[in-house]
Amino acid sequence: MIAKMKLASDSGQLDVSWAPDREKSSGVAASVRGISKRFKKAKVLEDVSFDVAEGESLVLLGASGSGKTTILRIIAGLEQPDSGYVILHGKDVTDLPARERGVGVIFQSYALFPRMTVEKNIGYGLKIRHRPRKERRETVDRLIELVQLEKHRKKYPWQLSGGQQQRVAIARTLAYKPQVLLFDEPFGALDAQTRVHLRREIRALLRQVRVPSVFITHDQEEALELGDRIAVLNDGHLEQIGTPDEVYNHPETEFVATFLGAANLLLGVATQGTVEIGTAKLPAEKETRRFREGQSVKLVFRPEDVCISKDANLPEGCRRLTNGVIQEVDFVGAYQRLTVRLDLTHRQQPEDEAPLYQVTINTPERMTGVPIMVTRPKPEANALRYKTGDRVAIGLTSFSVLPNYTLVKNR
Amino acid sequence: MKLPAIRHVRGFDVARPLSIGAMLGIMLPLVLLPLLSIFIFGTSKGLGVFWSSLVAPEAVFALKLSIVTSFWATAFNVLFGLFAAYVLSRYDFWGRNAVIVTISLPTAIPTAVAGFSLLLLWGKYGMIGRYFSEDQQIMFTPFAIILANIFVTFPLAFGVIKPVFDTMSRSLEEASATIGATRWQTFWHVTLPSLRGAIVSGALLTFARAVGEFGSTILVSGNLAGRTQTAPFISLRNSTKAKSKRQMRSPSCWLCSHS
Numbered sequence: 015m016i017a018k019m020k021l022a023s024d025s026g027q028l029d030v031s032w033a034p035d036r037e038k039s040s041g042v043a044a045s046v047r048g049i050s051k052r053f054k055k056a057k058v059l060e061d062v063s064f065d066v067a068e069g070e071s072l073v074l075l076g077a078s079g080s081g082k083t084t085i086l087r088i089i090a091g092l093e094q095p096d097s098g099y100v101i102l103h104g105k106d107v108t109d110l111p112a113r114e115r116g117v118g119v120i121f122q123s124y125a126l127f128p129r130m131t132v133e134k135n136i137g138y139g140l141k142i143r144h145r146p147r148k149e150r151r152e153t154v155d156r157l158i159e160l161v162q163l164e165k166h167r168k169k170y171p172w173q174l175s176g177g178q179q180q181r182v183a184i185a186r187t188l189a190y191k192p193q194v195l196l197f198d199e200p201f202g203a204l205d206a207q208t209r210v211h212l213r214r215e216i217r218a219l220l221r222q223v224r225v226p227s228v229f230i231t232h233d234q235e236e237a238l239e240l241g242d243r244i245a246v247l248n249d250g251h252l253e254q255i256g257t258p259d260e261v262y263n264h265p266e267t268e269f270v271a272t273f274l275g276a277a278n279l280l281l282g283v284a285t286q287g288t289v290e291i292g293t294a295k296l297p298a299e300k301e302t303r304r305f306r307e308g309q310s311v312k313l314v315f316r317p318e319d320v321c322i323s324k325d326a327n328l329p330e331g332c333r334r335l336t337n338g339v340i341q342e343v344d345f346v347g348a349y350q351r352l353t354v355r356l357d358l359t360h361r362q363q364p365e366d367e368a369p370l371y372q373v374t375i376n377t378p379e380r381m382t383g384v385p386i387m388v389t390r391p392k393p394e395a396n397a398l399r400y401k402t403g404d405r406v407a408i409g410l411t412s413f414s415v416l417p418n419y420t421l422v423k424n425r
Numbered sequence: 426m427k428l429p430a431i432r433h434v435r436g437f438d439v440a441r442p443l444s445i446g447a448m449l450g451i452m453l454p455l456v457l458l459p460l461l462s463i464f465i466f467g468t469s470k471g472l473g474v475f476w477s478s479l480v481a482p483e484a485v486f487a488l489k490l491s492i493v494t495s496f497w498a499t500a501f502n503v504l505f506g507l508f509a510a511y512v513l514s515r516y517d518f519w520g521r522n523a524v525i526v527t528i529s530l531p532t533a534i535p536t537a538v539a540g541f542s543l544l545l546l547w548g549k550y551g552m553i554g555r556y557f558s559e560d561q562q563i564m565f566t567p568f569a570i571i572l573a574n575i576f577v578t579f580p581l582a583f584g585v586i587k588p589v590f591d592t593m594s595r596s597l598e599e600a601s602a603t604i605g606a607t608r609w610q611t612f613w614h615v616t617l618p619s620l621r622g623a624i625v626s627g628a629l630l631t632f633a634r635a636v637g638e639f640g641s642t643i644l645v646s647g648n649l650a651g652r653t654q655t656a657p658f659i660s661l662r663n664s665t666k667a668k669s670k671r672q673m674r675s676p677s678c679w680l681c682s683h684s
Contacts, residue, residue: 091603092603112599116605118603119599121599125594125597128597138606190604190605
């Protein structure tokens with residue numbers, strides 16, 4: 015919704031002529047309701063529901079085999095769900111064949127028609143709709159200009175680069191004003207550099223045409239950049255759906271936390287407004303409120319949310335967890351990566367005691383403690399260097415507390 | 426002991442002329458010389474004789490009949506071959522593989538046996554033919570020749586078209602469907618253009634094979650000169666009766682050169 019409002023406020027200076035002519039409708043462009051699907055014995059989708067708002071771009075993120083492609087094919091009408099509904103602009107299209115749904119699919123292979131030139135590919139949707147020649151030509155001209163392929167209009171698909179082919183594929187679907195655009199791993203076949211470049215281009219293009227779109231990807235970076243919202247799929251069910259900020263910073267499940275970016279995971283118990291992990295106690299009044307006393311929980315936090323310090327003075331907003339020892343220091347390009355072993359077996363320091371007095375782990379003879387991953391930005395890493403064996407105090411700026419169901423059926 | 430590499434002797438790739446030479450050397454007695462001998466033999470008494478035997482009424486009729494029957498067999502094979510390939514690669518059903526094998530079976534059957542089987546079915550006393558009245562009999566008419574041609578050459582057309590269907594990306598047809606095309610529009614605008622090459626080569630193969638078809642035609646055509654005698658039989662009759670060798674030459678030359 016946030017993104018939608020942002021788009022609406024931007025639209026003053028943008029050409030919105032490609033938006034479908036139903037701006038006044040409820041605001042939900044596409045809606046998937048309780049979709050389930052099996053292939054033979056294997057369950058592919060289980061009760062998946064989500065909405066795509068007008069002008070919004072939603073990313074379905076999941077590993078291969080998570081069922082994301084199947085959802086896309088079901089929305090497009092290329093696959094039938096076993097149960098559930100697909101609703102496009104308020105109309106139930108579950109039983110309509112693909113050609114009557116008016117959706118645009120951008121296939122991973124682009125699926126351009128090999129015996130047609132660029133302009134014929136783009137004009138195909140209007141041709142089979144028997145639109146007058148003049149209208150067809152004008153539309154094709156405008157779209158070719160929109161995707162900046164003026165020099166290539168007479169070429170055949172095999173004469174174009176991957177990025178150009180993809181732009182043709184997008185223009186081909188925009189020609190008939192689709193209700194929703196569906197992108198099936200749109201950048202899968204491209205090299206890393208083109209991928210980043212093209213994804214910005216498409217983002218800008220979508221802002222311009224304001225057609226609601228659904229992307230499919232397994233690339234988290236892509237998801238964070240392309241999506242107004244991200245839906246994380248795991249093994250056929252929806253784990254979490256929200257803005258990139260929500261899913262990244264407030265993951266609701268362990269899967270989301272670990273699939274989207276790196277995450278450290280510690281098992282503990284919720285007691286008296288803290289998360290107790292071994293002898294360490296992390297103050298978490300707000301985060302533990304929804305758990306009952308003594309309930310088993312998972313503490314999930316990102317490597318960049320860990321703050322460390324050689325004395326007990328952790329920066330403002332950083333909640334003290336425990337002490338630890340630096341085990342490894344790696345430099346990984348843009349940031350520094352540390353492996354730190356946490357001391358979770360010794361008693362917590364009393365306030366007046368010298369902060370690092372009790373650390374006994376990680377002697378050459380004994381390597382104990384729980385390893386976690388910590389990353390620090392380059393300026394910070396340069397300003398204050400750590401080396402293997404340094405004893406540090408460890409705190410967290412941000413973390414999530416999740417219920418620890420050991421059995422999936424308790425979910 | 427290490428053998429010296431024979432590729433690239435002073436920058437010259439020995440493998441290239443050697444392989445080309447070997448290929449031509451093997452082809453020579455097997456393919457090239459037999460073809461050449463027909464031409465030499467056919468034109469040994471001069472081009473004039475060659476021409477006159479080519480335009481002899483019987484020969485002209487036989488050639489025409491061959492071409493016409495082959496044309497219809499080709500037309501049918503391409504159309505039905507397309508249809509069968511479409512059905513067999515797009516729909517999965519029980520016994521599909523059995524059908525695919527069955528279609529290719531006629532290539533393994535001696536063509537004379539193929540002709541005989543047609544006789545057993547359509548002949549005057551055949552399984553179906555017996556229910557036809559005297560003047561409805563199709564054996565020993567040009568139709569019989571077309572039937573025999575279809576029977577023998579269908580696997581060729583099918584065999585060329587089917588693999589192209591199989592390897593063609595489904596997403597092209599799916600893209601066309603999502604754009605809004607009906608099945609027929611998709612087939613006409615998207616599928617068919619991609620099959621152009623396969624259709625042309627399938628048609629050429631079928632036609633070439635049908636024009637020269639002998640074994641099955643001899644059984645079903647009746648070989649009636651001026652009525653159902655096709656080009657290959659002119660050659661055969663003339664050579665077996667040995668009345669005039671020259672008569673057989675032209676049609677066979679023609680048959681060779683056209684294919």
